[in-house]
Amino acid sequence: MTPIEARVRQYVTDRLLFGRSDVVVEGDTSFLESGLIDSTGVLELVAFLEENFKVKVEDEDLIPANLDSINALTRFIQAKSPALADSRA
Amino acid sequence: MGENRNKFSPDHLRLDASAEAERIVSFIRDAVFTRLKRKGMVVGLSGGIDSSTVVALAVRALGADRVIGLFMPESDSSDDSLRLGQLLAKELGIKTFTEDISGILRGADCYRRRDEAIRTVVPEYHSGYKSKLVLSSLDSSEFRISYVVVESPEGEQRKVRLTAEAFLALVAATNFKQRTRKMMEYYYADRFLYAVAGTPNRLEYDLGFFVKNGDGSADIKPIAHLYKSQVYQLAGYLGVPQEIVNRPPTTDTYSLPQSQEEFYFSLPYDKMDLCLYGKTHRLPASEVAEALGMSEAQVERVYRDIDAKRAVARYLHMEPLLIEPIKEAVVDF
Numbered sequence: 001m002t003p004i005e006a007r008v009r010q011y012v013t014d015r016l017l018f019g020r021s022d023v024v025v026e027g028d029t030s031f032l033e034s035g036l037i038d039s040t041g042v043l044e045l046v047a048f049l050e051e052n053f054k055v056k057v058e059d060e061d062l063i064p065a066n067l068d069s070i071n072a073l074t075r076f077i078q079a080k081s082p083a084l085a086d087s088r089a
Numbered sequence: 090m091g092e093n094r095n096k097f098s099p100d101h102l103r104l105d106a107s108a109e110a111e112r113i114v115s116f117i118r119d120a121v122f123t124r125l126k127r128k129g130m131v132v133g134l135s136g137g138i139d140s141s142t143v144v145a146l147a148v149r150a151l152g153a154d155r156v157i158g159l160f161m162p163e164s165d166s167s168d169d170s171l172r173l174g175q176l177l178a179k180e181l182g183i184k185t186f187t188e189d190i191s192g193i194l195r196g197a198d199c200y201r202r203r204d205e206a207i208r209t210v211v212p213e214y215h216s217g218y219k220s221k222l223v224l225s226s227l228d229s230s231e232f233r234i235s236y237v238v239v240e241s242p243e244g245e246q247r248k249v250r251l252t253a254e255a256f257l258a259l260v261a262a263t264n265f266k267q268r269t270r271k272m273m274e275y276y277y278a279d280r281f282l283y284a285v286a287g288t289p290n291r292l293e294y295d296l297g298f299f300v301k302n303g304d305g306s307a308d309i310k311p312i313a314h315l316y317k318s319q320v321y322q323l324a325g326y327l328g329v330p331q332e333i334v335n336r337p338p339t340t341d342t343y344s345l346p347q348s349q350e351e352f353y354f355s356l357p358y359d360k361m362d363l364c365l366y367g368k369t370h371r372l373p374a375s376e377v378a379e380a381l382g383m384s385e386a387q388v389e390r391v392y393r394d395i396d397a398k399r400a401v402a403r404y405l406h407m408e409p410l411l412i413e414p415i416k417e418a419v420v421d422f
Contacts, residue, residue, distance in 0.1 A: 032232075032393070035400050039224070039233040043253035059250060062225075062232050 004053075005074045011048050012070060016041065027071040032064060042067065049073075055080040097372055097380045102362055104319045106326035110146065113311050113323075117150035120284070120309050127284040127308070129155030131277045133270055134185075135341060136173030138333060139288040142320050143311055145327040147286060148181045157277055158185040161270045163194055165344040173333050180330065186277065190269045199265040206258035207237055210249050217242040221343035222251075222259060227355040227390050233397075240345055263342055267303025284308040290317045292361055295369075296395065297402025298353045305405060316362040355394050364391045 001009075009025075016036045017023050031037035037045065045067055046057045055077065061067075066076040121127050129151055132144040147156045158178045162171050171187075178185045194200060200216070207214045214220070218239050225234040235256045240246045251259065271285070278285045287307025289299055294313040299305035312320055317338075324334055338349045338358060354361045360381050367377035367388070374388035381388070 032397065038397060038401055039235060040253055040256060042232045042234060043251065043256055047253055059225075059234070062234055064232065067232070 002074065004077050005070065007052065008070050008073045008077070011045075011052075012036070015044065015048070025070060028069050030064070030068050032068055037068075045073075049077065049080075053077050053081055097363075097367065097376045099318070099359070099363060099380070101366060102316050102318050104315075104322045106322050109315075109319075110149065110323060110326055113146050114150040117147060117309065117311055121151060125284045125308050127278070127282055129157065129281065129283040130286050130309070131157045131159060131274050131281075131283045132286045132288070133274050133304075134158045134160055134174035134178065136170040136177075136333060137336065137338065137341075138317075138320055138324055138329070139290050139293075139312065140174075141177050141329045141333045142324045142327060143286050143288045144177065144183070145181065145324070145329055146311055148183060149327070153182040154184075155283075156181070156183045157281065157283060158183050159270075159274055159277060160185060160187040161190050161273055162187070163189065163191045163266060164200070165342065167339070167341055167346070169336065170341050173330070173336065176330055177333060188273050190266070190273065193269050194265055197265050197269070199262050202262035203259055206255050206262060207239065209255045209258075210237065210251055211239050211247070213241075214239055219344040221345040221347040221351075222256075222263075223248070223347070223351040224353065227387070227394060233355075233394065238345060264300045264303055266342055267300035267305075271303050271306050278308075286311065287313070289313050290320045291315055292317050292354065292358065292365060295365065295402070296354070296398040297405045298349070299405065301405045316366065317358040318362045355391050361391075364388060365395060368392050368395045 012025055013019065013021055016031065017025070025034075025036070029036075031041070042062065046062070049055055049057055057080075061076070061080075064072070066072055117130070121130055130147045132140060132147055134140050134144060144156060144158055158174065158181075160171050160174050175185070203220075204214060204216060207218075207220055218241055220237055220239045223236050223238055225232070225236065227233070235251045236248050237251055237255070237259065238246060238248045274285045277283065285306075285308045287304065287310040289304070289310060290312055291314060293299055294310065312323070315323065321334060340347050340349060340353075350357060350361075356364065360383070363381055364377055366372075367374070368391075374392060375385045377383075378385045378388040
């Protein structure tokens with residue numbers, strides 16, 4: 001697991017599961033379809049990305065392919081911030 | 090011909106308006122006099138189709154002298170709301186009261202809190218500006234993202250994406266409006282020993298387009314089972330003035346004109362009705378798509394949006410949770 005994925009997983013546990021570590025969210029589990037996220041949750045997710053990874057999330061980035069699963073988020077952060085991905089931060 | 094008899098179409102929502110009106114009238118009479126043990130009904134009038142239909146039904150059920158219409162304008166209300174409400178009340182011959190709730194809202198700092206929330210994303214925003222909340226369209230993404238549209242005193246409009254904090258603060262502040270109106274309705278209900286009507290239609294009730302303990306609160310919700318297009322049919326049958334029937338549905342909550350689609354629903358009400366019917370009756374998206382002239386993928390998106398809205402609505406519908414039931418306090422009719 002990369003450090004980015006670990007931070008994303010921690011966010012999912014803390015914010016989407018309200019700290020419930022007994023619930024397993026697979027890498028490709030859709031946040032929308034599993035009811036983990038609603039429209040307010042998407043805005044919170046954007047704040048998490050912008051504050052923690054210093055990336056700018058544009059309107060056109062707000063699509064499920066970028067944000068709807070742990071794997072999608074990890075890929076999105078890596079693509080948005082190659083330096084971060086290289087340093088394995 | 091035979092195989093098309095049950096083909097899905099807007100006809101599925103066609104009402105026998107006379108029979109439905111009688112059913113609701115009889116329900117209101119029994120609910121108010123027998124079950125709620127009240128002498129009449131208070132209806133908040135917005136000049137919109139739902140409250141107009143409910144008050145017309147209430148008059149049929151209880152008589153004009155047992156129905157009170159309340160007008161509750163505030164600083165951001167459209168002038169049409171009051172004018173159309175008064176037009177209907179006059180036709181029905183009911184007693185009305187007007188309560189301008191702007192003072193209460195100022196006392197609760199509703200407007201200041203709203204403006205502060207907007208300023209976190211539009212720093213130059215001030216009281217001379219107008220604003221409204223809008224959602225991204227379903228066509229642009231499956232995520233429904235909230236934006237604020239602001240209009241400067243010079244008339245220049247700008248659309249800015251909200252942060253989660255700004256969105257929640259903005260909604261929390263504007264919810265004072267619906268809660269204040271309901272508080273006022275209960276004042277008159279207590280004063281005259283009347284019941285309070287809720288006026289949601291099925292789209293609003295099922296998909297959670299209401300404020301908990303605001304417009305979501307009531308003693309009786311006589312049209313919550315009706316799709317919006319059915320409410321229009323009933324309004325036509327009841328003789329609700331054409332000007333009210335023709336008025337586009339609005340939230341009348343923000344200072345800029347705001348349609349219900351841009352704020353909450355994904356589609357105009359007639360299409361949304363059919364999608365909700367299709368989803369509720371487990372019709373394949375392809376069948377609904379054909380009836381509406383939409384693509385199957387679009388209807389699938391609306392179906393998923395309905396699921397998402399119902400998930401949020403669950404909290405809104407929930408009664409207070411108790412450690413254990415108290416059977417003596419359960420009212421069973």
